[in-house]
Amino acid sequence: MSSFFRARPTVWRLGAAGFISLLGVVLVVPTIAHLIALQGPLSGLVVAGVGSLVAAVLVAAGFLLYWADLTGAHLLRIAGWATLGTVLLGLVITLIVFAGIDLPVYAAATLLSVSTFAHVLIGVRDVQRIRAEELARQREQLAVLNRIVRHNLRQVAQRLLGVGGRLPHVEDDARAELGDDIEGIATDLTEMNEMLDRSRAVIDTDRAGESVVNLTQTIEDVAAKYRDAHPNAAIETDFGGKYHVRGGDHLRDALAELVENAIVHAETTPHVTIAANARGGRVIVEIADRGPGIPESERAVIMREAEIDQLTHSQGLGLWFVRWVMDTYDGDIEIESDRSGGTTVRLELPLAQP
Structure with missing residues (x-):
C-alpha cells in the first residue's frame, strides 16, 4: 500500500474515522435531550435510550477504527458505507414527514443511528473481504516471484559455472568471447533486478493514489x-x-x-x-x-x-x-x-x- 495512506496518523485516516464519530455525536444529541426531558411514554424513553446507546457506539467505533490496522483508503470506504446508510434512511424519513406522519426527532435519530451503525458493520465486512483478496494476490505474487527468480538464478549459476570451467583453458584469442559471455550474464542479472524492483513497486501500489x-x-x-x-x-x-x-x-x-x-x-x-x-x-x-x-x-x-x-x-x-x-x-x-x-x-x- 502507498505510504501516503499507510502512515498513521494521516489526514485521511483522521478525517474518515472522525466523520464516523461525528455522525454518532450528531445523532446522540436529540436522543439524550429526550431522555433528560423525561417526556412522553415509557416506550419513547426506551427508543431514545437505544438510540443514545447506538450513537455512543458509533462515536467509539470511530476511535477504534482509527487505531485499527487499516489504511486510509479502507477507512474512507467504511465512512462511505456509513454515509450511505445515513443518507438513504434520511431520505426515507423525509418522505415519511412530508407524507404527514408524525415522527419525533428522537425516533428519527434512533433510526438513523441504527442504519448508520449497520452500514459501518457492512463497511468493515467489505474491507475484510478486500483485505482477504489483497492477501491472496500477495501470496500469489510472492509464489510467482519465488519460482521465477529461483529458476532464473539457477540458469545464471549454471552459466557462471560454465564460464568458470572454461577459464583455465581459455586461449588468448577466445578471451573476447568469454568477456561477452560474462557481460551477458551481468546484463541478465541487471534486468532481473530491475524487473523485481518494478514488480515490488506495483505490489506496493495503493489504488487510492x-x-x-x-x-x-x-x-x-x-x-x-x-x-x-x-x-x-x-x-x-x-x-x-x-x-x-x-x-x-x-x-x-x-x-x-x-x-x-x-x-x-x-x-x-x-x-x-x-x-x-x-x-x-x-x-x-x-x-x-x-x-x-x-x-x-x-x-x-x-x-x-x-x-x-x-x-x-x-x-x-x-x-x-x-x-x-x-x-x-x-x-x-x-x-x-x-x-x-x-x-x-x-x-x-x-x-x-x-
Missing part, C-alpha cells in the same frame, strides 16, 4: 519509443477515439513490457499492432504480434486457470507484471496465443473523464 491517465497519448508515447529503439520493427496504432482511464505510471510500464516482448521474441521482422476501442464503459486495448506464441501451460497459469505449482516454464516476470498492474487498476487481461499465428494480449480498463 491513482490519477486519470491519457491512455491514447500513453500508447502513442510507448509506440514512438520502440520505433526509435527498433527501426526495423513495424509498430502500428489504431484508435477508435481518445480515451482516458484511471491508473498510474505502471500502466505505461505494462504497455511497454508487452511491446518489448513482442519485438524481442519475434522470429522474423517484428510486427506489432496496438488497438484501443471503448465498449460498455471500458476501454479494450489489444497488443497483437506475429511471434511464436506463448506456451499454453504458461498462459493458463497467468490467466489463473491453473495452479501456480504447475508453473514449470516462464519467459520471465513480464506477463506477470502486466497481470498485477491490471489487478491494481481494476482492469483485466486476456491472452490468446497461436503457435503459428502470434499472440494477442487484450487489456480491459474502466473509462474515466479527463
Whole structure:
C-alpha cells in the first residue's frame, strides 16, 4: 500500500474515522435531550435510550477504527458505507414527514443511528473481504516471484559455472568471447533486478493514489519509443477515439513490457499492432504480434486457470507484471496465443473523464 495512506496518523485516516464519530455525536444529541426531558411514554424513553446507546457506539467505533490496522483508503470506504446508510434512511424519513406522519426527532435519530451503525458493520465486512483478496494476490505474487527468480538464478549459476570451467583453458584469442559471455550474464542479472524492483513497486501500489491517465497519448508515447529503439520493427496504432482511464505510471510500464516482448521474441521482422476501442464503459486495448506464441501451460497459469505449482516454464516476470498492474487498476487481461499465428494480449480498463 502507498505510504501516503499507510502512515498513521494521516489526514485521511483522521478525517474518515472522525466523520464516523461525528455522525454518532450528531445523532446522540436529540436522543439524550429526550431522555433528560423525561417526556412522553415509557416506550419513547426506551427508543431514545437505544438510540443514545447506538450513537455512543458509533462515536467509539470511530476511535477504534482509527487505531485499527487499516489504511486510509479502507477507512474512507467504511465512512462511505456509513454515509450511505445515513443518507438513504434520511431520505426515507423525509418522505415519511412530508407524507404527514408524525415522527419525533428522537425516533428519527434512533433510526438513523441504527442504519448508520449497520452500514459501518457492512463497511468493515467489505474491507475484510478486500483485505482477504489483497492477501491472496500477495501470496500469489510472492509464489510467482519465488519460482521465477529461483529458476532464473539457477540458469545464471549454471552459466557462471560454465564460464568458470572454461577459464583455465581459455586461449588468448577466445578471451573476447568469454568477456561477452560474462557481460551477458551481468546484463541478465541487471534486468532481473530491475524487473523485481518494478514488480515490488506495483505490489506496493495503493489504488487510492491513482490519477486519470491519457491512455491514447500513453500508447502513442510507448509506440514512438520502440520505433526509435527498433527501426526495423513495424509498430502500428489504431484508435477508435481518445480515451482516458484511471491508473498510474505502471500502466505505461505494462504497455511497454508487452511491446518489448513482442519485438524481442519475434522470429522474423517484428510486427506489432496496438488497438484501443471503448465498449460498455471500458476501454479494450489489444497488443497483437506475429511471434511464436506463448506456451499454453504458461498462459493458463497467468490467466489463473491453473495452479501456480504447475508453473514449470516462464519467459520471465513480464506477463506477470502486466497481470498485477491490471489487478491494481481494476482492469483485466486476456491472452490468446497461436503457435503459428502470434499472440494477442487484450487489456480491459474502466473509462474515466479527463
